[in-house]
Amino acid sequence: MIISIASGKGGTGKTTIATNLAFSLARKGHNLQLLDCDVEEPNAHIFIKPEVEIREPVFFNVPQIDEEKCTYCGECAKICAYNALFVTKGKVMLFPQLCHSCGGCSYFCPQNAISEIGHEIGEIQAGSAYGIEFAYGKLNIGEIVAPPLIKKLKKRIDENKVVIIDAPPGTSCPVIEAVKGSDFCLLVTEPTPFGLNDLKLAVEMLKVLKVPFAILINRWNEEYFEIDSYCKKENIPIIMRIPLERKIAEIYSEGNLFSKELPEWQDKFCKLFNSIEGLRK
Amino acid sequence: MIQEVTVLSGKGGTGKTSLVASFAALAENKVMVDCDVDAADLHLILKPEVKETNDFYGLNEYLINKDICIECGKCEELCRFDAIDNFQIDGLYCEGCGICFLACPVSAIETKERVCGQWFISKTEYGPLVHAKLGIAQENSGKLVAEVRKAAKKMAQKKGIPLVITDGSPGIGCPVIASLSGTNLVLIVTEPTVSGAHDLERILDLCAHFKIKSLVCINKFDLNLKKTREIKELCKERSVEVVGKINYDSIFTEALIKGVPVVEFSDGETSRRIKSLWGNLYNKLSS
Amino acid sequence: MKIAISSTGNDLSSQVDPRFGRCQGFIIFDSETSKFEYLPNEAINAAGGAGIKAAQLVVDNGAKVVITGSIGPNAFNVLAGAGIDIYGGVTGTVQSVIDNYKAGKLQKVNQATNGPGAKGNI
Numbered sequence: 212m213i214i215s216i217a218s219g220k221g222g223t224g225k226t227t228i229a230t231n232l233a234f235s236l237a238r239k240g241h242n243l244q245l246l247d248c249d250v251e252e253p254n255a256h257i258f259i260k261p262e263v264e265i266r267e268p269v270f271f272n273v274p275q276i277d278e279e280k281c282t283y284c285g286e287c288a289k290i291c292a293y294n295a296l297f298v299t300k301g302k303v304m305l306f307p308q309l310c311h312s313c314g315g316c317s318y319f320c321p322q323n324a325i326s327e328i329g330h331e332i333g334e335i336q337a338g339s340a341y342g343i344e345f346a347y348g349k350l351n352i353g354e355i356v357a358p359p360l361i362k363k364l365k366k367r368i369d370e371n372k373v374v375i376i377d378a379p380p381g382t383s384c385p386v387i388e389a390v391k392g393s394d395f396c397l398l399v400t401e402p403t404p405f406g407l408n409d410l411k412l413a414v415e416m417l418k419v420l421k422v423p424f425a426i427l428i429n430r431w432n433e434e435y436f437e438i439d440s441y442c443k444k445e446n447i448p449i450i451m452r453i454p455l456e457r458k459i460a461e462i463y464s465e466g467n468l469f470s471k472e473l474p475e476w477q478d479k480f481c482k483l484f485n486s487i488e489g490l491r492k
Numbered sequence: 493m494i495q496e497v498t499v500l501s502g503k504g505g506t507g508k509t510s511l512v513a514s515f516a517a518l519a520e521n522k523v524m525v526d527c528d529v530d531a532a533d534l535h536l537i538l539k540p541e542v543k544e545t546n547d548f549y550g551l552n553e554y555l556i557n558k559d560i561c562i563e564c565g566k567c568e569e570l571c572r573f574d575a576i577d578n579f580q581i582d583g584l585y586c587e588g589c590g591i592c593f594l595a596c597p598v599s600a601i602e603t604k605e606r607v608c609g610q611w612f613i614s615k616t617e618y619g620p621l622v623h624a625k626l627g628i629a630q631e632n633s634g635k636l637v638a639e640v641r642k643a644a645k646k647m648a649q650k651k652g653i654p655l656v657i658t659d660g661s662p663g664i665g666c667p668v669i670a671s672l673s674g675t676n677l678v679l680i681v682t683e684p685t686v687s688g689a690h691d692l693e694r695i696l697d698l699c700a701h702f703k704i705k706s707l708v709c710i711n712k713f714d715l716n717l718k719k720t721r722e723i724k725e726l727c728k729e730r731s732v733e734v735v736g737k738i739n740y741d742s743i744f745t746e747a748l749i750k751g752v753p754v755v756e757f758s759d760g761e762t763s764r765r766i767k768s769l770w771g772n773l774y775n776k777l778s779s
Numbered sequence: 780m781k782i783a784i785s786s787t788g789n790d791l792s793s794q795v796d797p798r799f800g801r802c803q804g805f806i807i808f809d810s811e812t813s814k815f816e817y818l819p820n821e822a823i824n825a826a827g828g829a830g831i832k833a834a835q836l837v838v839d840n841g842a843k844v845v846i847t848g849s850i851g852p853n854a855f856n857v858l859a860g861a862g863i864d865i866y867g868g869v870t871g872t873v874q875s876v877i878d879n880y881k882a883g884k885l886q887k888v889n890q891a892t893n894g895p896g897a898k899g900n901i
Binding site for chain 1: 503504509552573595631634662666667686688691698702715716719745746
């Protein structure tokens with residue numbers, strides 16, 4: 212089963228939930244895999260502290276023009292939907308940052324003058340800790356295209372395990388790449404107007420993706436009930452609440468797992484998993 | 493010369509937008525911009541009255557016309573995005589390259605323009621705001637960010653407004669790069685946690701990569717004083733100035749629930765610190 | 780010699796469009812014959828790389844000089860790379876701009892005048 216952990220808003224506690232859920236389930240003997248797909252700012256490894264066994268660079272194909280064969284006909288620039296190529300007499304200019312690696316230019320080049328060459332965009336690191344098979348992607352600084360790295364990371368999914376995916380924030384391409392194909396998505400929100408606004412966006416996204424979901428309210432303080440009203444109206448289950456506690460924030464700030472230091476939480480996370488299994492049926 | 497300050501955080505949830513809302517209340521004569529087009533929140537506090545709405549176009553949409561399609565499978569074979577299955581194009585996977593459209597031997601594939609978001613010029617109690625809403629599950633947020641910033645600069649130019657304050661988005665990828673390139677100054681809002689420090693380093697690297705001057709503010713500094721010291725050390729090593737420290741205070745949430753900037757909600761210690769942060773930032777801009 | 784001017788309309792009385800990549804269109808003016816044609820800008824709604832596409836359009840139409848308001852780094856680089864002279868910071872009607880160009884009153888630009896930079900402009 213693949214469970215992704217997402218939220219429209221950043222900083223609601225996705226990584227905290229993903230890592231503590233993975234840890235608690237692994238403790239109870241589940242065969243577990245955790246993938247941190249927030250490749251722009253991966254954090255799960257801070258809490259899981261895995262021994263890195265594998266480092267694998269990830270490449271993205273961009274065109275390479277053979278100037279010997281090129282006749283500067285301009286066909287490649289004409290068909291490029293991303294305007295990543297510019298052709299003038301005696302010159303082809305490529306803007307690799309705009310390229311989506313669709314392969315159109317090399318396919319349509321009448322002279323067969325275009326091949327493809329790998330451009331490194333980041334790396335995947337994999338290892339294990341607490342019996343969790345863990346992997347994360349790390350986008351190189353200055354690179355803009357996260358989805359191919361996420362796609363590559365998701366190739367590691369082992370369907371025989373319980374797979375937990377820590378998704379990036381937002382509702383655009385990287386999040387969609389991370390969440391699509393999940394059996395279930397847990398949306399983590401916080402009880403504030405920002406939390407609610409961004410939660411609504413995430414709910415719309417999941418409806419488009421057709422992934423079943425439920426909500427976890429983090430830093431619950433019994434002061435703001437708008438999320439409850441919204442979920443009631445939309446008929447969305449709220450399956451867990453984690454109270455706003457300074458102790459939890461402090462454990463987090465040190466880069467530690469609160470369910471490890473406060474073991475009573477392990478059962479709560481296992482119950483959370485049971486609720487998810489129940490909702491899937 | 494218009495000055496632009498962009499507020500970023502790397503990590504989400506460090507309190508960036510709350511601080512930007514306070515800057516909106518503190519700064520005079522400026523244009524506000526919300527570049528978090530995926531999950532925009534600034535409008536919840538600034539309460540804009542929309543004056544102008546503009547459509548934002550993404551890449552074209554493609555559809556297979558069943559009546560013409562001969563099911564040769566060429567399109568599916570060529571599509572690198574696995575968007576074509578059983579002679580249907582899944583818009584969610586399609587990246588709009590149009591290779592299928594060009595390669596179809598019987599021209600069975602149709603294309604049309606796709607509006608994938610909107611951006612707005614609004615009036616608020618605190619001055620003009622340029623903001624946007626990306627359609628759900630749409631791409632190109634970097635492009636929309638660039639568009640929104642351009643509109644804000646143009647407005648500032650036209651009205652003779654000297655300052656643009658930009659609320660960025662989390663991460664270090666496409667929308668963030670689009671919100672920081674060409675800005676005058678970046679303020680990074682971090683928090684004293686291992687994750688906060690980790691993400692801070694990545695965003696400092698990004699600013700260095702684009703050669704943009706950055707400053708740091710540590711929010712919730714008293715949550716973990718040891719980590720705060722470590723972050724200050726890190727900044728010192730990298731010659732980045734820490735221009736503010738804000739305490740861990742529930743009035744952030746209280747002000748948010750009331751829908752007002754923190755500095756207007758209370759005039760206690762936290763507000764005093766935010767005012768001093770803005771003062772420091774403003775001096776850096778004008779110097 | 781052909782001159783491309785970013786324009787908000789299709790004749791010489793139109794105002795210069797301050798944008799290059801996303802201008803409404805281009806007036807391609809032939810300085811030898813004083814004839815002109817109007818090219819709508821196909822790049823106006825491009826999702827990305829509008830400057831590059833607009834540059835490709837004017838280069839393909841034989842322009843050797845580009846006159847506009849502001850120009851982004853990608854467009855600047857490709858035009859400069861194609862050996863095109865670029866004049867920026869221009870306002871007024873297309874006709875007045877052509878007159879100023881002939882009188883040598885326009886300022887050549889040696890670098891991009893605006894834009895989020897190549898990496899951001901996607």
